[in-house]
Amino acid sequence: METAEIARRFLAFFEKNGHTVVPSASLIAEDPTLLLVPAGMVPFKPYFLGQRTPPHATATSVQKCIRTKDIEEVGKTSRHATFFQMLGNFSFGDYFKERAIPLAWELVTTPVEEGGFGIDPERLWVTVYLDDDEAAEIWRDKVGVRPERIQRMGKEENYWDMGVPGPCGPCSEIFYDRGPEYGAEGGPEADENRYIEIWNLVFMQYERGEGSGKDYPILGELPKKNIDTGLGLERLAAVLQGVDNIYETDIIGRVLHRAAELTGTRYGDDEQQDVMLRVVADHVRSAVMLVGDGVRPGNEKAGYVLRRILRRSIRNLRLLSGTDASFLHELTEVSIDAMKDIYPDLLDKAQVIFGVIDTEEKNFADTLRSGTALFNRAAERTRAAGGSTFSGADAFQLHDTYGFPIDLTLEMAAEQGLQVDEDAFTELMTRQKETAKRDAKAKKLGNADISVYARLLDTSGATEFLGYTDHEGEARVLGLIVDGEAVGAARAGDQVEIVLDRTPFYGESGGQLADKGVIEADGRGVADIDDVQKPLPGLFVHRGTVRSGELVLDDTVRAAIDTDRRASVSRSHSATHLIHSALRNALGPSAGQAGSENRPGRLRFDFTAERALGEAELAEVEEEVNTVLAGDIQVRDFQTSLDEALKMGALAMFGEKYGDRVRVVEMSDYSRELCGGTHVGATGQLGVVKLLGESSIGSGVRRVEAAVGIDAFRRLSKESLLVGQLSEQLKTPREELPERIDAMVTRLRAAEKEIERLRAERVLQAAADLAAGARETAGALLVVHRAEDGATGDDLRRLALDVRGRLDADRPVVVAVAGVPKDRPVVVVAANKAANQRGLKAGELVGVAARELGGGGGGKPDVAQGGGTDAGAVDRALSAVEARVATSA
Template identity: 65%
Template sequence: MESAEIARRFLRFFEERGHTIVPSASLVAEDPTLLLVNAGMVPFKPYFLGQKKPPYPRAASVQKVMRTLDIDEVGKTTRHASFFQMLGNFSFGDYFKEQALPFAWELLTRPEAEGGFGFPEDRLWVTVLHEDDESHDIWHNKIGVPAERIQRRGLADNYWHMGVPGPGGPCSEIYYDRGPEYGREGGPVADENRYLEVWNNVFMQFQLREVRTKVDFDVAGELPAKSVDTGMGLERMAAILQGVDNIYEIDTTYKILDRAAELTRSRYGRDGRADVSLRVIADHMRAGVMLVGDGVLPSNEGRGYVLRRMLRRAIRNLRLLGAGEERYLHELTATTIEAMGRQYPDLIADAAHLHTVIDAEESSFLGTLRTGTAIFDAAVEETKRKGEGTLRGAQAFQLHDTYGFPIDLTLEMAAEQGLRVDEDGFRRLMGEQRDRAKADSAAKKTGNADLSVLGDLLDRSGRVDFLGYDHTTAEATVVGLLVDGASVPAAGAGTTVEVVLDRTPFYAEGGGQLSDQGTVRTGGAHVEVVDVQSPFAGLVVHRGKVRDGEIRVGDQAQAEIDIERRRAISRSHTATHLVHRGFRNALGESAAQAGSENSPGRFRFDFTAAGAVSPSVLRDVEDEVNAILINDLKVHAFHTSLEEARSMGALALFGEKYGDEVRIVEVGDYSRELCGGTHVASSGQLGLVKVLGESSIGAGVRRVEALVGIDAFRFLARESVLVAQLSEALKTRREELPERVDGIVTRLRAAERELERLRSAQVLAVAGELAAAARDIGGISLVTHRAPDGTSPDDLRKLALDVRGRFPADHAAVVLVAGVPADRPVVVAAVNDAGRTRGLAAGRLVGVAARALGGGGGGKDDVAQGGGSRPESIGDALGAVEHAVREAAS
């Protein structure tokens, strides 16, 4: 059963029982105490704590989860993973133990054909807290679990709390017995490798006053409303239901692992060190893609650092497998999107963005690795030559500061060499660096200059007079020049330089508006300005290149902006204000701006919203804004006090800091915002606003992108040509195109379904012939068959069961069917009751076949499924199973 199907069945089961289905929240936690969502209940935490009233009495979700504490352990075992998914059902003062436990048991044990997971009841064990007689009674007397399969455990195992004062309570866990080949008998208390936890039911019924440790806390009393929080790991369930040994062999993870093995010409299962690397790559690629999909970008802080660390560990492990300088993350990103896309369609829609972010990180880090590894090797050699066992903190700091080596990577690589790292020394040097440096973003915007140089310049020369609201050119004096961050008296042709003038018409990037571009000319030099920044209030830095001549401090200059670029950006900025007002009118005042970018001819606008904005709302906002353009409202800007601006209801922009005096920009009576940007004189100058669409960029934040002016006209012209071409090709009037296309798609899908039905019927039609042609091996009827390529795993399974069912119940029969549904071979084994009495088990036989295919598999004794990576070895796999049956028959 594929992961997407497991999730679908879980949600459908609880939806049928009155639960509101809540989509997974973003991995970026809204909880300020969390870096990332680390448990399925996190989005519901305010309800459990009583901070918010739940909008529904019961809910169910499949929540994306990221845990970063075990990153260093990922790959070393088959148990640790960073990204996983939690299936959970929740009650907020609605139902409690008497309903929660039967819900769990019913879903687990209901046959697959009836929408359940088909667990044999005799393979399930449960645990309860020692004194939780109520749960024990429900399990034994209401559900019918034998007393010998109900085990009582202590607080360490069967009690939940948040580690701080708040709700807490006992929990009851359900375990699956994987069989004697996985460990000793005796239930979960004896062996949690053999008895695998599949579901945890937490009963929040007490208010905890003091929490000292996991097992040491004070109970203040019972909660006024008892609640339920359950969790079931999707990956662990998939491993069991897919008949594989661990989470790295399930559908969504093994595809990535297998592709990494293919790219690096490795074989999973043959070499322990290679297996660790392949597991690291598979886990970290899945985690990395999901993080980027939720809006996280690689950086050196917070969530961005988690993402960067994972992607870089994946890259390094690819190199350990022999990837060399090859860039493989693009391929692995595509495989990850394919693997996870059924559950998260946004990944498919955002594929281009995912590729861009991850490709850029790979390109950057490969350069870092080349240089940093050489320096690291030299440091290791020096340390060992001196007979020391610890890399000095200064060496680790140099790797980090000069060559971009993350300290975690240095620690990991040092451990592989049997060395330690002076972490205290490293962190002391990092602290000293932070004390010397200012904000990273400001440093980047000024060519990584020492900001103290700019601060001194501002102190000497005073504030720069910005003239850009009223002028596009200005006479000025050059008061400062910087080259590579250092102050210089002059700069010659070909030099990248930063120019500070005493007055300027250039707008510095800020408030979402891109900077102006243009030229600065002196009597002896021409500087092309490509970027303008304001690292400090009152200081404007023009960054560009000296095209000819020499510019000197003290020169008189003529500063002139690119007026067409300014006009295009100003149109975009004014359009952003109008769209902001339009969404507030449509969605309410909660649709607050959360970011923007105003570029020439286009803009993007981010705003808070509980969910996706419907196409009809987008159309209404677009129509409303364009009506404002037709009315040609005057755009007016003025300064006032912050207090007065607030009393007027002016909207403040995301991320902006305001002084006592602020600038307000009004578009007629329609829009009023605090804004320092440049704008058009009247709304009619925008010409046209065309909204391209909207998307999610994180938890509760949506992004709209749109075109303005001539760019919008050009877009609509291209759209008109495209519609005309479609209309001609389909011989249909334009207004009838949607209906015509919908009809074609409907017929195509119906044809595909019919082809699938016919193909499935064709596969199953040979069941009688296969049973009749069975080979007798010592009284055991054996059928081995290779189905046509393209046969789905589900049809392979149906065929195996159909053939098995054609043998008498008292006659031992073994059926093995193999095929290649896509690019990987799949085998299904089925053994009837009589065959199992002869010692034959489907799980073991499918394991024999799967190993011959270069993969793995296993499962139940009656039917099991596995796979591999070598389609050309299917004949060997069938032969290996025949050999195993002959051995059993003898």
């Protein structure tokens, strides 16, 4: 049975049994205590915690999940994966064990031709919590599972909680027996490799108190008992498709076998290669889903997770193929095709997904080059110091800063005859993981308290937004919140959050900043509003300060926005849509929106792109946008179904959640997007749009910024004034300024080069005198010299080598030269072959000097360079070299 069919049957079964089918939430968690969604129940967490009232008594879903805690185990076991899908059925105080258990058994064992999964009951075992007699009895008496197939397990295996005070309860799990060839008899407690868990039924019936791990008190029963189940889609697919592990199922297996073809390997021939192929298959699919949900590669949070799995994929592909060829584009295509039956929206996002992943693969190739250079310098320092062990600190820096896997460092070190201090590397990795665990634990301890907003939303309903047509209106005060607590009144000076039944204020969303304005109770009090947020969908929370008097619950008030600010922000928002269309016309559909901000008179627009735009392309985009403005196209908005909007070509932003009904904003056929923001009535109202620049803000993501309307005019006026001043000062017509400035810059650079040449010559003129003044120290000829400030590192290096070359090559010679270019001290040491034979090596001597300077350095035995931060220690650094030579006899 194909994976997509398993998911379809699961949802159909529970829908037939009265459950509402809920689509998967985004992988990007709304819960501020989480980075990504790690479990199927996460989107329902506010209902289980009582923070929000569930819209349905029961629900079922196929939830996308990401877990990276055990990323190092991916590919090594039959069950670990970073991306997986959790089938679940949920009851919010509706039914409990007596229905959840029989439903699970019915679906799993019902014959395929009758809509079930058709698993032989004789292959199934179940576990229950130690003292959960109720669940054991239902399994035995109602379902008919033989008592010897029901095993009781402890708190670690069969008890669930959220890691914080709140709901908890026992679990019951269904295991599938893979057969004697996979391990020992005796059920799950005997061998969890043979007996694999496929479904976990969680019975939330108690409230837990404070504690750590599984050591906490039970405070009592919950007023409403809940059901949360999780059936691993990939694990069940492995069982129903008769394969050994999840990597060989129909969806993941397609990527795995294509990776084998591309790299010239064959799955099943070599265990080490098999692990790498499984890692690639898992990680490519994970990357596709993360990018599809709006994540972009970066150095922190979800972006770091994406970057890490992509780089692990690239590294494994290079090891498998023995080449630096690019394979991710084709594997991404295979993965999208394999997943499209479950997630058809991947086809619409395909070009953006390709663009992001292709760019990261290219960037990592550049990173590998940079990291390799760092490795070579560190290896050179190791050999120069006479060592044979590459430091664990350097290996960790390569891993942490450049994304170098440790196996790459080990391989490169072995090629140069070096070992790696793996113990030190492991210690540093352990420290990092412990820090990460502490951070994760700290995050778990808190759960954003949105209950005060949830109660308002539940009791009063969503806020009616008037702002598309009205700039002010009468409203009723439904809620007042001061210092996180609901209050009956807010008085002068209070920082207050105000919830109204209706409002003209736009709440910050979709890149558009919130409105500002006032809320006034006639003759009673006035509050200045400087921000509006929507902590829950449909709930507008006005944040500001009570200027005078007081506002009281149930007051009738007048809410009025700053209309000039609204008009300016609306112009920026409409300009954003136009720039988006112009960029797509210039770069193709892969230029997808990756974020935006619309503020008064200014905007920024982030988009996916594999390369920078040249000045000529930016000029064309700007001209195209302003041509549309001159056409004074009417801006129209209307509501329709999501399907209909997408059919007519309306663009949707990645990461945004849309309901069944959506608002479309269109400017003729030039621009058509799903958007809840405010806009101008016609494009001519924008006046003018001036692009201010384009830059990179991350892997595969670029940003343009622009001024709009009067702000754009002021910018152009300022630039015109500046050009006029230059024209006057240089006595050159405006149109000839580029050539005149270019000629001046050329002459200036030539002069700087000549000055540099003369200065270098002056430094080298000292070589003969320095050589003549060499003094004998412990049988060696020694020269130490402080050059004039400003001499570059290259000057010092040339001087040291010149002096060394003038001295007797048959005698040990050491030359140490130091200077302070650009406020940072540099020292260069040159030693000849005779000195090396005496144990005087440049790399070691530079280290002696650099320590005095508060830094480090290294190089070959014959010449080495170092530096530091203490410019006042140059003389001490040279004295340290002199002292080291003096003790070498």
